[in-house]
Amino acid sequence: MIAIVDYGVGNLFSLKSSFAQVGADTIVTPDPDVIKKADKILLPGVGAFGDAAEKLKKTGLGDLIIEEAKKGKPLLGICLGMQLLFEKSYEYGEHEGLGLIKGEIKPIADVIPKDLKIPHIGWNALNFKGDASPIFKKINNGDFVYFVHSYYGANCEESVIATTEYGAELTAAVQNKNVFGCQFHPEKSGNVGLNILRGFCDLEVL
Amino acid sequence: MITKRIIPCLDVKDARVVKGVNFAGLSDVSSPVELAKYYCENGADELVFYDITASSDGRKLFTDILKEVASTIFIPLTVGGGINTVEDFDRVLKSGADKVSVNSGAIRNPNLIYEAAKLYGNQCVVISADVKRVDGEFRVFAKGGREDTGIEAISWIKRCVDLGAGEVVLNSIDTDGVKGGFDLEMLEAVCNVVDVPVIASGGAGKIEDFVTLFKTLPKVDAGLAASIFHFGEVSITDLKNTLLKENIPVRI
Numbered sequence: 001m002i003a004i005v006d007y008g009v010g011n012l013f014s015l016k017s018s019f020a021q022v023g024a025d026t027i028v029t030p031d032p033d034v035i036k037k038a039d040k041i042l043l044p045g046v047g048a049f050g051d052a053a054e055k056l057k058k059t060g061l062g063d064l065i066i067e068e069a070k071k072g073k074p075l076l077g078i079c080l081g082m083q084l085l086f087e088k089s090y091e092y093g094e095h096e097g098l099g100l101i102k103g104e105i106k107p108i109a110d111v112i113p114k115d116l117k118i119p120h121i122g123w124n125a126l127n128f129k130g131d132a133s134p135i136f137k138k139i140n141n142g143d144f145v146y147f148v149h150s151y152y153g154a155n156c157e158e159s160v161i162a163t164t165e166y167g168a169e170l171t172a173a174v175q176n177k178n179v180f181g182c183q184f185h186p187e188k189s190g191n192v193g194l195n196i197l198r199g200f201c202d203l204e205v206l
Numbered sequence: 207m208i209t210k211r212i213i214p215c216l217d218v219k220d221a222r223v224v225k226g227v228n229f230a231g232l233s234d235v236s237s238p239v240e241l242a243k244y245y246c247e248n249g250a251d252e253l254v255f256y257d258i259t260a261s262s263d264g265r266k267l268f269t270d271i272l273k274e275v276a277s278t279i280f281i282p283l284t285v286g287g288g289i290n291t292v293e294d295f296d297r298v299l300k301s302g303a304d305k306v307s308v309n310s311g312a313i314r315n316p317n318l319i320y321e322a323a324k325l326y327g328n329q330c331v332v333i334s335a336d337v338k339r340v341d342g343e344f345r346v347f348a349k350g351g352r353e354d355t356g357i358e359a360i361s362w363i364k365r366c367v368d369l370g371a372g373e374v375v376l377n378s379i380d381t382d383g384v385k386g387g388f389d390l391e392m393l394e395a396v397c398n399v400v401d402v403p404v405i406a407s408g409g410a411g412k413i414e415d416f417v418t419l420f421k422t423l424p425k426v427d428a429g430l431a432a433s434i435f436h437f438g439e440v441s442i443t444d445l446k447n448t449l450l451k452e453n454i455p456v457r458i
Contacts, residue, residue, distance in 0.1 A: 011299050011300065013273075013276060013277075013300065013301070013302045014276065014280070014302060014304070017276060017277035017280075017302070018280050020277070021277075021280065046327060047327060117401055117402065117403060117427075118401075119328075119329060119372070120208065121208075121329065121372075121373075121403055121427075122208045122209060122211055122251075122403070122427065122428075123208070123209045123211065123251055123457040124207065124208050124209065125207070144209065144457040146281070146282060148329050165207050166207070166208055187280060188280060188281060188282050188304065189280070189281075190246065190280055190281050191280075193280055194280060
């Protein structure tokens, strides 16, 4: 069972459907006991970092996720959910994240040429870094995935498992042991995305 | 490098795709689910569904079919048609839409864009404009292109983006259905004033029209069409292979 953490942000219809498509059982839940019992955790997220981080803190779900991840339980953050895994973000001020991935979240505008549009929206290619991560074992280097974001993971070199090129090399996915994050939306990336979710489903507790 | 998007558009009435389609191998050519699957497997980067029903029964059917489509295909879905309130946004987003396109609803109440963008984010709100040349200016038309609103189109679209629209679908009534190519002049005028993605619609008749579009106007992000895809006049696979050969980045 995969627990999709419901902390009051975003629409989880597509995420739930895409896991159903790959044959995985999910439960959308804010309940700490259910999250503790689940064998994997998915951290979704759309919207602003500050609001989401605040909600995770207030509900105690942030601490719970950190605790479970430290036990070796596979955790995947998607889009803002990936960004929340970082130490901090500079989106409208300065906010603390969960600190499971070393690095910080900064505006794309800082690093890309002025003539490129923000957000970075659409299909772009993944460039693997080093050996393919276990969540990429069913896809190929160069496969396309769907992005929608205006901020990116910076100073996280040791955790980067894939980048994408948008006027600069932007962090596309990260991994720190059993903790994974995708800046793009696997649930909107066709078969490639479903195969990434399959890779995640196949992971075992460390 | 970000790729140019190719987007088929489906008009849905009473849970059926209207205007018919002409594909071999599809058991039910007017089933939105079958067609969505077909396009998804054949290279579409995104799908647009327009609800053209007027009745509330039709609307309910549309929402049900949208849920079915959204749990079957896993590429971005944009939904338009009959979006007049924030509740309409909520209804289609909860049924699996990723983006919602507004047209007449925004003309009646431009603040709808601001309200929806605040609630769901700019990336969720698409302004769709039907535009036609009248008396030497670009004019916005409402009600599916039937009614001249008297509003100047370029400033209208800019205003919508300032209010929070994260994407523009520009449909040229002048070139729509003519199959003589996209309305490059009108598209350029829009690209010059907005910095969000612009989707070209209206006028595509053949593969070369897409090549010309992306070569002439590199700022255009996507090309949208309906009947030429539905009737198999242009296959998305052939189209994308040609674009690649012309060094226009696409997802294969």
